Amino acid sequence: MSLSEVLTANNKTLSTLNSLLATQPALVSALSSAQGITILAPSNDAFSKILSTSTGTALQNDPSLLTAVLQYHVLNGTVPSTAFTTTAQFIPTLLTNTSYSNVTGGQVVMGILSGKSVEVFSGLKEKSTVTTADIMFTGGVVHVIDTVLTVPPSVAVSAVDSSxxxxxxxxxxxxxxxxxxxxxxxxxxxxxxxxxxxxxxxxxxxxxxxxxxxxxxxxxxxxxxxxxxxxxxxxxxxxxxxxxxxxxxxxxxxxxxxxxxxxxxxxxxxxxxxxxxxxxxxxxxxxxxxxxxxxxxxxxxxxxxxxxxxxxxxxxxxxATTTAPSASTMTAAAFGGMPSGAVGMAALFGAGAAVVVGF
Missing domain, CATH: 2.30.180.10 (FAS1 domain)
Known part of the structure; x- marks a missing residue:
């Protein structure tokens, strides 16, 4: 199926994503014609955590910001769930806008297999878990995730938010x-x-x-x-x-x-x-x-x-302004492992920093 057909077929779970994509015709066109991509698609429940907030409202009113956030959810390369292992992988995304990222090849997410679950870590070590994997389409694969990704903030903001x-x-x-x-x-x-x-x-x-x-x-x-x-x-x-x-x-x-x-x-x-x-x-x-x-x-x-x-x-x-997972204590024995636990809304949006947002 095409990307459009996949998103329509899964509208019950992804209707909010579809609504946001409808405001981004240029991005949808680019994604529909792309080959070899992986889309991390936040579920409706993932969106419901933030869209009712003032920050979520601001995001919906800023098309360029929304574009950047959506781009961060698209990985370069087709990455099926079987490609994730217990060794961390740092996978570039389509987010190359220098207002939000200054990393050659595009900002990354970290993917790792934890037990039987694929987990994806974004800014401030925010964790998203794949709930439905390997929805194939002509240009690649879609994985549904339970939490929107956090666009990584600057060093200074990350320092504050990480205590x-x-x-x-x-x-x-x-x-x-x-x-x-x-x-x-x-x-x-x-x-x-x-x-x-x-x-x-x-x-x-x-x-x-x-x-x-x-x-x-x-x-x-x-x-x-x-x-x-x-x-x-x-x-x-x-x-x-x-x-x-x-x-x-x-x-x-x-x-x-x-x-x-x-x-x-x-x-x-x-x-x-x-x-x-x-x-x-x-x-x-x-x-x-x-x-x-x-x-x-x-x-x-x-x-x-x-x-x-x-x-x-x-x-x-x-x-410190957040309870970001990046502030968690982790022993050297767990090097490369990820702390878990809930993250406050302030952490998700970088405590007021304009570039630290989820969907």
């Missing part, structure tokens, strides 16, 4: 928000609040230039290092950072991944311009040889002579 308020505050204090958000194809190693608190005695005496150097040492530009790459192609490699090309070293030992002496504790927070991994230590550009002890339960801080502070630094005026 990385110290990082968000430090980026704000150094005026690096715009700079980092504007980079293309990035990997950001994002220290947790506990990581910043562990060097708290030193943070108050850092100059703006010193703090900027530290933050820049956590950003790789030009390489999007999803977890599948960190454990294979980039494992045991050194990567240049935006801090003058100074390198960090990635090491993979089984299901643990380290960056210098910091351990990745939450992987694959997809952001507008790449990916962000939460780490348990702040990296030190003056201590580039810091290395991990894989058997240790807690890695030593990379700054000499520091002590922990009672309060999390850089958080004045910064507060």
């Amino acid at each position: 990385l308020t110290a990082l968000a505050g430090a980026l704000t204090q150094t005026n690096l928000v715009t700079t980092v958000d504007a980079l293309k194809d990035v990997t950001v190693f994002a220290p947790s609040n506990n990581a910043f608190q562990a060097i708290g005695s030193a943070t108050g005496s850092l100059t703006t230039d010193q703090l900027s150097s530290i933050l820049e040492y956590h950003v790789i530009a030009g390489t999007v290092g999803y977890s599948s790459l960190l454990t294979s192609g980039l494992a045991n490699e050194s990567l240049p950072t935006v801090f003058g090309g100074e390198e960090v070293r990635v090491e993979s030992t089984g299901r643990k991944v380290f960056v210098n002496s910091a351990q990745v504790v939450i992987a694959d927070v997809i952001v507008a311009n790449g990916v962000m991994h939460v780490i348990d230590n702040v990296l030190n550009p003056s201590n580039t040889t810091a290395s991990p002890v894989p058997t240790a339960t807690q890695q030593a801080v990379a700054f000499a002579g520091v002590s922990s502070a009672s309060n999390v630094p850089f958080t004045s005026g910064i507060s």
